[in-house]
Amino acid sequence: MAKWGEGDPRWIVEERPDATNVNNWHWTEKNATPWSKERLQQLFDDFKIGQSDIECVVDAVDKCTGEATVNNRKGKLIFFYEWELVLKWSGRLLNNSNLSHKGKLTIPNLSEENSLEDVELTVTIDESNDESETLKQFMYNVGRERVRQQLGVYIKELKEEYSKNLILPKKSDDGIALNANNAKNAAQKTASGVTTPSSAGNNSSNAKSSSVGCKLDVRTLSMCEEFHCNANDLYNALTKPDMVTAFTRAPAKVDAVRGGEFVLYGGNVLGKFEELVPEKKIQQSWRLKNWSSGHYSNVVIELEETSSSTMMTLKQTGIPASEYDAMRTNWHRYYWHSIKQTFGFGSSIADAL
Template identity: 45%
Template sequence: MFVPATRCTQQQTSSDVFSRNTRVVDQIFILCFPNSATFRVLVKCFPQKITTMAKWGEGDPRWIVEERPDATNVNNWHWVEKDATGWSKEKLKELLLGLVVEDETAFCEIKETSKLEGEASANNRKAKLIFFYEWVIKLDWSGHLKAVGDQSQGKKVKGKLEILNLSEEHDPEHVDIEVTTDKNTDEAYKVKEVMRKCGTDVIRKQLKQYVKELRERYSQGIILPTKDGKSAAKEEPKSSTVNKAKQEMNKVINGSSISQSLSLGVKIRTKKLETKEMFECRPTDVYRALTDLQMVKAYCGGESTIEAEKGGRFSLFSGNITGEFVELVPEEKIVTRWRCKSWPEEHYSDVKIHLHDKDGSTELSLSQTGIPESEYEKTLIGWKQNYWERMKSCFGFGARLF
């Protein structure tokens, strides 16, 4: 218990204050200062600083805590958490179910939720807002080709949609969305491509809206106002990088950055590779095998991601092959910037693949420039063993079926 000392007045001297408080000071500080004479010397030298106690409400800087009438969580120092899981589930369903995606060729709609698991919370620590959320979302969708001219409306196509990495570690614009169909037909593929290309941006906007409303709703009341009624909230700054691996995979590759990188190091001697391969299937089948995520995963194995559009990235064979799509002409041509993990850092080759219909079969012509000279044989064998032979074995493209 603190015993308030007497303030000095104009009539009082510091020695008067000292004499009246010596006995009290000895009692309180005897444990801290075994030789109480030491403290009495300090008091005598600095009576106004030591013997005058800080008073509540006078703005004395020695009060290290904020004045709060309710004395609750002073300075918002303690950890406070609000559970937002229940609200989040309802909000995500509200934003995603019934969502329509369409263009001039097809109509798609998200029908129901097959899986919605995860959690969300808002937290306050030292007046900083921190949001945690992580969700695994799987949705069922259906669609059909639109009637065009004399062509009637297409058959109903069903499929699934999975949102892979919705969490505070990823901006909604970077969330990966995987779209699949229940049937492997040309019509189903066309409808799926509309859902993937047009639906990805629409879904990401809805997820961005969810994050916005989560922050607005659960930032209220979690941080107590200061004595002047102002909010002390300081939202935790979010890192602009998702993680190093994803940042490297998503890095935009262009000629200037490559040339700059190479100019800083040793000049790389390169070779050009040209090869042809025959497949006993239509060009559309080979094209899909090289651009459709589910088909690519079937023969690549490991972790693979692919965005089959201009500027889209791909990562195959658990990150051993990465690159970017430069040009895509369905059933005819694929142009990419392509590299192997073992190549010199930031060095990419240019790959051009042409597909030619040969009486029901497909001739694939590949031209690749910029291959490091020491990696030429390995790359040539890699295309043969890891691409062409696996595709033929997996999909039966190596033999004509009667």
């Protein structure tokens, strides 16, 4: 944490009385997977779908696999969820034989990547006959829409439940009356004379013009990941604008030449290429937008093709210590897992995370 009067004012704890995630600048994350599994079970437990002469009901959630997380990045909430569901259903024609027929409704791709209208729902029956085919058609025409509505309830509640306390209020929003003089005096004592009360009060504006740099505690990150593709394919995925746009799911600027710039994830990741060796090596000056002005880490990505896959090793030096744990997680989530999922280069979610 920077001392008073030193470096980027976004790190100054005075901005929040509890000194927690100042201005929501760090990546924070909540795991919504256990809650989601329980809520999806509740939403479809004994869920009835019917009309005058037809009665269908979801008897059980036969399969519920996937994950859900909620992230706060620079004060913006981002929801990630990816589920595969299989619902067991049964139905009967009330004015006919009254026999019960059973089937399944499969939802393979419930995720934030697809609008609710685009989520695929497949209806099947266990045994085919005139009655069961009528019920199947009813579930296709009416049941699928009712199930979509329940999925919409889950998505709405996920966003409401996991928005709570993830974006923390700023000083002006806390509703806690701070004594400005006491805060300044406490800061002055903590800084052991580095600053004065008057300079503390004007720190935000002074930091922009001050020549004093931010003393950063930095870390080095190393990781290795296997991709089921050749080295050229992985190199292209990391350097071709259309492929980078595909796995980041956002417009990307990528000028893959020495000295060329890249801007990803809405401007939150940026830098330039320092060295490029096709199919072998990518070296970058790399930073997050919210890092101290002018501070870049050094990223070296090396590729080694084997008989059945490509091994990728990454070494990143100069990571602010406070960002180290999140950096490891986010390389996996937003780069390696996303590349594998988008281009079919990899393995399951569990292996990627």
